[in-house]
Amino acid sequence: MCSTPDLDQISTPVMPAALDCVTRKPQQAEVFSAPSGLSQASLLHQIIAVGSDLVSTYSNRGWWPRHQRQNARSLLRRIQILLTLFEFLLESRQTLPPLANLCLKEFYVIVHRARFLLNYFFQSSRLWVLLRNQMISCQFHELGHDISTLLDVLPLNELGLTADVREHIELLQQQVGSAVLRYDSRDEELRNKVLSFLNEFEEQRQPDTADLKTTFLDRVGIQDAMGFESEIKFLEDKIYNNRESYAETASDWATLSGVVAVARYSKFLLFGIHETVEGKQKYRNNPAPNSISVPSDFCCPISLELMLDPVVVSTGQTYDRSSIAQWMASGHKTCPNSGQSLVNTDLIPNRALRSLTSHWCAVNSVPCRSVQGSSGCATTLVAAKATVEATRAITQILIQHLSTGDLDSKKTAAGEIRSLAKIAKENRIIFAEEGAIPQLSLLLHSQNPIAQENAVTALLNLSIHDTNRRKIINQEGCLTSIVTVLRRGLTPESRENAAAAIFSLSTLHDSKKLIVDEAGGAEALAWMLRNGSTTGKKHAVMALFNLSMHPESWERMVDSNAVEALVGALQDEIVAEAAAGALALLVRRSIVAGLLGWEEKAVMGLAGVMRTGSSVGRQNATAALHEIRRRGGTVVGKRVAGVSEVSALVPTVPLDGTKRSRMKARKVVTPPRRRRQWL
Incomplete structure (x- = not known):
């Protein structure tokens, strides 16, 4: 366990509970153990190979992360000194006493743990290392403590060491023995500064532009829009795709999501929304950063999202509780999927499916927020509100570009809305509230294929929220434009997503007649059902099912x-x-x-x-x-x-x-x- 740090050397945290959650030590990626059956020489060879590879790989790097630099360099120096010991033992070919052999096996584990930690450190993003400053410091300190323990146990007097080797080892023994856990006060202050932006957004105040520039560009070291995009992608991958069990409470997800929102806002504010090469690929092939393929059986037929609280209706169909309850509250008396009449309004929990979805979430590190304990609740609300307000600020920038920007700006803004609207329900609500739907509707007439595809897909993603469906249907000319894209879209993806949008809109009872009466709508769906791709056929048949x-x-x-x-x-x-x-x-x-x-x-x-x-x-x-x-x-x-x-x-x-x-x-x-x- 890590010893308690000297609090006098650390700035007062801005959001203590959230910081504790974010910096919780993750489980190790693998359990290291020395292989059995190896000779003394083979074991020494393997230890030296791993240690030498670490030193050669990282000691001469042209670029080093700004944060945790001192800890990383100290660990590499210690490994380098230990290598002199291991190389001497290998060259001397002496038979080591049993205690020394036991220590060698532990050193084997040490060098592999060091490799794991240094790889983790060098391959992580700047913001991630900064957010996990305390946890990573603990990891470095624990390795140093374990090295100290092994050197205390190692019978140096029985190894016949030369004077220079012994001098180096004894000096190392003194250094690691006297080392204490200390966090870099500058890193801690910077971490708190980044998280303080969440407080500003939570108070509905947008951070000062100069302050954001100094913090992210000068101090964190993110130099351009591509740098921000890389940081955002890394953090989002950690949230949605990583199997590392670093976040166990709602405040973890909320705080990390808040930092992502602040980083995205800073990117747009400081560098505009000019599309990056990576962004082009994202819009075309990977429209959402959390694009884990959710099994279709786990998705609610109404919302098309993962069912967090699956329930069974009288027809035997399963839906997410919130979606089917909303459907019934709107006056519907039929099953949305089968069209059969509901003989009652009973919602029976589908515990078997609930167990399966919970297990799937755990395996894929997907946040399953359906049940949360009271721990960290206040912090979660603060961080969640900060994320909402940061997203609102982002939305205003994007809609401004949709409204007054050139074609490239409009295309990129629609792509960002397309991506963000797929991530979370809160984003869909904010985009609709801030007026994205009218601007996206106008962009459907664009002769730029990617702009049109981004616009129709963004509307599709916004329509997943029930209230937004009504706004889209009621937006003058929007349905007509979607049908036009369905009939004459510039790309197959545009036509398919237009069919999906009509399917989503057709779940509203009031919209069914409007869609059926829309000129060319039913004909276009029929054409898609006969000639479309597998995905297009699925969207078309479900839309026709709803219209029927x-x-x-x-x-x-x-x-x-x-x-x-x-x-x-x-x-x-x-x-x-x-x-x-x-x-x-x-x-x-x-x-x-x-x-x-x-x-x-x-x-x-x-x-x-x-x-x-x-x-x-x-x-x-x-x-x-x-x-x-x-x-x-x-x-x-x-x-x-x-x-x-x-x-x-x-x-x-x-x-x-x-x-x-x-x-x-x-x-x-x-x-x-x-x-x-x-x-």
């Missing part, structure tokens, strides 16, 4: 050939089940039921879903065939009931279907009951 829920959508769906496209999609196993669900809603209209009843491709396609689909898919196909038979007329009903493929598949539905679906399955092939004739 509206009772007045069927006529436009028929006239636009969307129904025909849904029938064709029954042959595509990737989208077949969703297509069957959409058709099950549309055939509630007698005209549509009659049309599909005479369409052999439709009947056989639904039969195929009954044969190979999941439980939900089979239920959707059964419901569609049942409605076709019931509403399509007597002739159509007999025709459907007489299809051998359908009658052969009906017995499979009771295996895992609901009582209602089993009843529908039987009615698909049951001859219609004749009405009694009264004389």
Whole structure:
């Protein structure tokens, strides 16, 4: 354990609880141990190889980090002195006493721990080293303490050392024995200075530009926009992708996120938003820094985000509690995914899925904030508010460039909004509140492919928040522009993301009729379903599924050939089940039921879903065939009931279907009951 530092030598922390959390010592990346079965010479060879590699790699570096420099150099000097001992023992070829052999194995562990720590130090970003100043200092001090302990135990008198080797080792023994844990007061003051900017934002005061420049450029050593981008990416990777267990409370995530927000604000303020080479690659191929691929089964069908509190509704579908509760509170009485009526509003916790998502979060170091203890709560709120206010300041800069900047500035600003809107719910709220939606809507008409793609994707990411969907729908001309991109977008990604945006907007009941009536919208979705990529087809079929829920959508769906496209999609196993669900809603209209009843491709396609689909898919196909038979007329009903493929598949539905679906399955092939004739 680290000894308590001399508090008189450290400036008073700005946010003590947050600092303690950020600097908590991480678990070691691996457990080091000396390999068994090695001869004395082999063990010495390996120790010397690792130690020499460290000294040669880092002693002559042209660039050294500004922080922890003294600790790193002291450790390298100690390793270099120890190498003289190990090289002497190897050259002397003497048989060492048992205690010395035991010490050698511990020295093997020491040099590997030193390599791990120095690699960690040199490969980390400047801000990360600064934020973890106390933890890294502890690590260096512990290594020095362990070296001191081994030198005290090592039987020097029994090793036959030459005078110069012994003199060096004894001097090292004195140095490490008298060393105490001290933090560099300048590094501590600078760390507190960086974190003080969080306090300023929390108080809704934007830091002084000159103060930011002095702190980050002159003292931290970040020299340009690319330097800031590298720092931001490193910290975000630590937050979202790293498996190092350094953050165990909400205040860890909040404080680190706050520092990222301050760094991003400083980058824009000091260097503008001119796109960097790294930024171009980010917008095109990696739109969000936290782009871990979340398993689709863990995502809420409504919000498309990781389910933190999964619950099951009466239809058997699972949603995140907050999303489905919002859906029901808006007056919806159907299941968003299946379209079936909700017989009650009960939300049953899906504990099995909750356990799986929690385990996935732990393995991938994804912050799972659904349950937080009271520890550090006040600090978390402060840091979270600072992040919000810093993001608001960033937003104002970006929207200013969207409004008055040149094309390159608008393109880059839209790309930044696209990226930030994907990261967190709070960002989506802030961007909408500050007026990003009207400016992004105008950028959809750009003839620059990347600008258009960034704009439509940014709107898609903003639409993940329910309130923002309403703002997008109500923004004059925005829906028309999104449909235009869907029809004639300049890149395949633009068209796909436009389809995804329409899918997101179509989850609102009030927007369904607006989307269906929008000129060319249904036709474009039908085209995407027939000809798009796998991703585009998924977005298109889910959008058509949502639109089919509206009772007045069927006529436009028929006239636009969307129904025909849904029938064709029954042959595509990737989208077949969703297509069957959409058709099950549309055939509630007698005209549509009659049309599909005479369409052999439709009947056989639904039969195929009954044969190979999941439980939900089979239920959707059964419901569609049942409605076709019931509403399509007597002739159509007999025709459907007489299809051998359908009658052969009906017995499979009771295996895992609901009582209602089993009843529908039987009615698909049951001859219609004749009405009694009264004389």
